[in-house]
Amino acid sequence: MAESDTLQRFVFEHAPIRGEIVHLNATFRAIRERRDYPTPVRNLLGELMAAAALLTASVKLDGRLILQMRGDGPVQLLVVECSSERTLRATAQWHGEIPPQTLDELVGDGQLVITIDPSKGRERYQGIVSLEGRSVSAALERYFRQSEQLETRFWLACDEEQAVGMLLQRLPGEMEDADTWNRAVELGGTLTRDELLSLPVREVLRRLYHEEDLRLFSGAPMSFRCSCSRERVERVLRMLGSGEARGIIRERGAVDVDCEYCGRHYRFDAVDVEQLLAAPASIHPPPQRH
Numbered sequence: 001m002a003e004s005d006t007l008q009r010f011v012f013e014h015a016p017i018r019g020e021i022v023h024l025n026a027t028f029r030a031i032r033e034r035r036d037y038p039t040p041v042r043n044l045l046g047e048l049m050a051a052a053a054l055l056t057a058s059v060k061l062d063g064r065l066i067l068q069m070r071g072d073g074p075v076q077l078l079v080v081e082c083s084s085e086r087t088l089r090a091t092a093q094w095h096g097e098i099p100p101q102t103l104d105e106l107v108g109d110g111q112l113v114i115t116i117d118p119s120k121g122r123e124r125y126q127g128i129v130s131l132e133g134r135s136v137s138a139a140l141e142r143y144f145r146q147s148e149q150l151e152t153r154f155w156l157a158c159d160e161e162q163a164v165g166m167l168l169q170r171l172p173g174e175m176e177d178a179d180t181w182n183r184a185v186e187l188g189g190t191l192t193r194d195e196l197l198s199l200p201v202r203e204v205l206r207r208l209y210h211e212e213d214l215r216l217f218s219g220a221p222m223s224f225r226c227s228c229s230r231e232r233v234e235r236v237l238r239m240l241g242s243g244e245a246r247g248i249i250r251e252r253g254a255v256d257v258d259c260e261y262c263g264r265h266y267r268f269d270a271v272d273v274e275q276l277l278a279a280p281a282s283i284h285p286p287p288q289r290h
Contacts, residue, residue, distance in 0.1 A: 016173035046158030050165030071110020226262035
């Protein structure tokens with residue numbers, strides 16, 4: 001059996017090449033069980049989850065990395081957030097019946113957005129490219145070629161129980177053997193979907209790179225966690241203003257909010273809203289992005 005909910009890093013000892021392998025089991029099931037995703041949507045979301053985990057490990061991050069794919073196709077939006085504490089949450093929006101199709105057919109004409117949202121008020125970074133490619137892997141590889149000028153390869157897979165992925169990235173520096181990167185990518189391309197889903201990390205690396213000198217680091221745990229809270233919803237209601245909040249109360253009798261990531265329900269009746277609006281603004285922290 002492959003490792004469960006674990007992210008492991010490896011490096012080539014004599015070449016500027018790094019890699020990551022991730023297995024998301026309970027983490028993926030926690031997200032899958034919260035909504036009834038059609039199989040093609042579930043698979044796209046699982047692959048994007050694995051990619052987000054791999055990318056979070058590849059950047060020095062204290063905060064959140066957010067991957068978004070949005071377009072005008074049947075799958076309108078895919079969003080994955082991965083934190084520097086190695087927690088994940090994800091959601092998707094779609095309409096109609098979703099037959100098995102490639103990424104470009106499912107999402108249509110759209111964009112790939114990668115956002116790095118650091119903690120402690122530091123500057124946010126966002127990269128946006130047109131969404132092209134027939135798979136999540138192809139779209140991300142194009143992003144790195146176009147926006148980061150960094151050679152990066154992804155192998156991603158998802159089934160009903162898990163999402164898995166492997167990343168290879170060529171780092172700056174001289175290659176003792178100029179063909180090492182091409183050889184590493186070519187060997188990575190021989191890894192089958194079933195092998196990626198079923199083999200432990202050590203077996204994957206032995207199968208691909210037994211002739212290379214690799215160093216494998218200890219695994220880091222991954223988990224599902226949603227950062228929504230009643231306090232965050234209260235901040236959104238204050239930002240709406242008294243007129244709009246009271247208008248919702250008059251029309252519906254209460255303000256009901258469901259978190260798209262975890263499905264948690266928040267309800268504010270007329271008394272709750274009046275108390276919220278009457279509370280001194282100075283005792284509340286400023287609004288945060290959510």
